[in-house]
Amino acid sequence: MNQFKNKPKQKVLLAMSGGVDSSVAALFLKKKGYKIYGAFMKNWSDTKNKITGKCAWIEERDYAMKIATKLGITFVTLDFEKEYKKLVVDEMFKKYKAGITPNPDIDCNEKIKFPLLIEAAKKAGINLIATGHYARIKKKGKNYELHRAKDENKDQSYFLYRQNQDELSRTLFPIGNLTKKKVRALARKNGFQNADKKGTVGICFIGKVNLKNFLSKKIKPKIGKILDPEGNVIGKHDGVYFYTIGQRLGPRYGFEIERKDKTTKRMSKWYVSKKDVKTNTLTAAPEGHPILYRKIIMVDNLHLIDETKKEFLKHKRIFSRIRQVGELIPSKISEEKGKIKVILNKAINGVSEGQAIVLYHKTKCLGGGVIGFG
Numbered sequence: 001m002n003q004f005k006n007k008p009k010q011k012v013l014l015a016m017s018g019g020v021d022s023s024v025a026a027l028f029l030k031k032k033g034y035k036i037y038g039a040f041m042k043n044w045s046d047t048k049n050k051i052t053g054k055c056a057w058i059e060e061r062d063y064a065m066k067i068a069t070k071l072g073i074t075f076v077t078l079d080f081e082k083e084y085k086k087l088v089v090d091e092m093f094k095k096y097k098a099g100i101t102p103n104p105d106i107d108c109n110e111k112i113k114f115p116l117l118i119e120a121a122k123k124a125g126i127n128l129i130a131t132g133h134y135a136r137i138k139k140k141g142k143n144y145e146l147h148r149a150k151d152e153n154k155d156q157s158y159f160l161y162r163q164n165q166d167e168l169s170r171t172l173f174p175i176g177n178l179t180k181k182k183v184r185a186l187a188r189k190n191g192f193q194n195a196d197k198k199g200t201v202g203i204c205f206i207g208k209v210n211l212k213n214f215l216s217k218k219i220k221p222k223i224g225k226i227l228d229p230e231g232n233v234i235g236k237h238d239g240v241y242f243y244t245i246g247q248r249l250g251p252r253y254g255f256e257i258e259r260k261d262k263t264t265k266r267m268s269k270w271y272v273s274k275k276d277v278k279t280n281t282l283t284a285a286p287e288g289h290p291i292l293y294r295k296i297i298m299v300d301n302l303h304l305i306d307e308t309k310k311e312f313l314k315h316k317r318i319f320s321r322i323r324q325v326g327e328l329i330p331s332k333i334s335e336e337k338g339k340i341k342v343i344l345n346k347a348i349n350g351v352s353e354g355q356a357i358v359l360y361h362k363t364k365c366l367g368g369g370v371i372g373f374g
Helices: 020-029 056-071 080-098 105-122 167-171 179-187 211-215
Strands: 012-013 035-042 074-079 128-130 136-142 142-148 224-227 235-237 270-276 280-285 294-305 318-321 331-338 339-349 356-361 363-371
Touching: 012 105, 020 035, 020 128, 020 179, 035 056, 056 179, 074 105, 080 105, 080 331, 105 128, 105 167, 128 339, 142 167, 235 280
Parallel strands: 012 035, 012 128, 035 074, 224 280
Antiparallel strands: 136 142, 142 363, 224 235, 270 280, 294 339, 294 363, 318 331, 318 356, 331 339, 356 363
16 A cells, blocks of 8 residues: 555645755645645755855755745744764764765765654654655555655665654655656646756765865875785875775876776776775776676665564565665575675675665565675
8 A cells, every 4th residue: 555645634744955856745745635844954054056155055945935935835944954964974974084985865864854854743743744755655554665766767765775664654755656757847837946956966965075075174185005906006095085996096087097908008997996994005906807896795784674574585586776776686685693695696896885785675675784894
């Protein structure tokens, strides 16, 4: 059974970001008869528009307020900046300094967006929240399931794998059955000024930034060696913290790597294959080199949306995904010394410690965990 259904005049607190997705979510909820309260979450005030110099969050809130006014929705601003800096940004710096590549969007959903929005709703006597995420929630018996969106190219279930039963029972994803094309068409039809507004990119609430420059605010550069797979020094870098597994290296990215393909005489594309924080050393390899690929992934901090389904993992056809809308790879799941081991049916590149591996059965998101070392 689809959790999203018409319950006339039931109250819902909708996160309105200023983007087209949450705006159409508001439109959809209104047509379904819900009494909507729009909430803009102020989580970051340091990003500014390079042209106007205006704080980005104020511009985004202006968009949200205009849509709320157009639809006759009560609108509030919720200030969670202190919590966001402590629980997401500070933690992100710590992990990068430890040589781990975190996923702040997942942390934001788990620690800020959903728990704090639900808490704010409860204080206002509202039982439900809603967001403009591309994902679907279905109720099966007493349990709630998270499913991929209809629009696979926009699916955001990867970022939502840490949701729990209580959160899913209180959450609506109104546009989960719509494509992005349909969402924009509905926005145009209803005269929304953000109908063709570009979607946000980069770090959740912070936006697109030069990651190295951003991290350099708290992490000092430290010159180190770049090695090839045989251990030969082929270049220098300015700190392993600033790079992630699978990242491209070369002149275009500020690195001179004097290694040529012996058969074509062309400069090969080189990528980071390993980071050693203790020695501040990067190991790099040319495109296609075996050292870039992994088939076995150890999973830390496993979270299952339905915690009773752990044994289910070992007996069903499971698919794994290591990045948003990345390839869904058939996998076998086993447990080894209390840790979950995922064996992919083929080796893949770009597997980075600290990132998420999310598990699926058909369209259902079962949960996931953090990619461990090894």
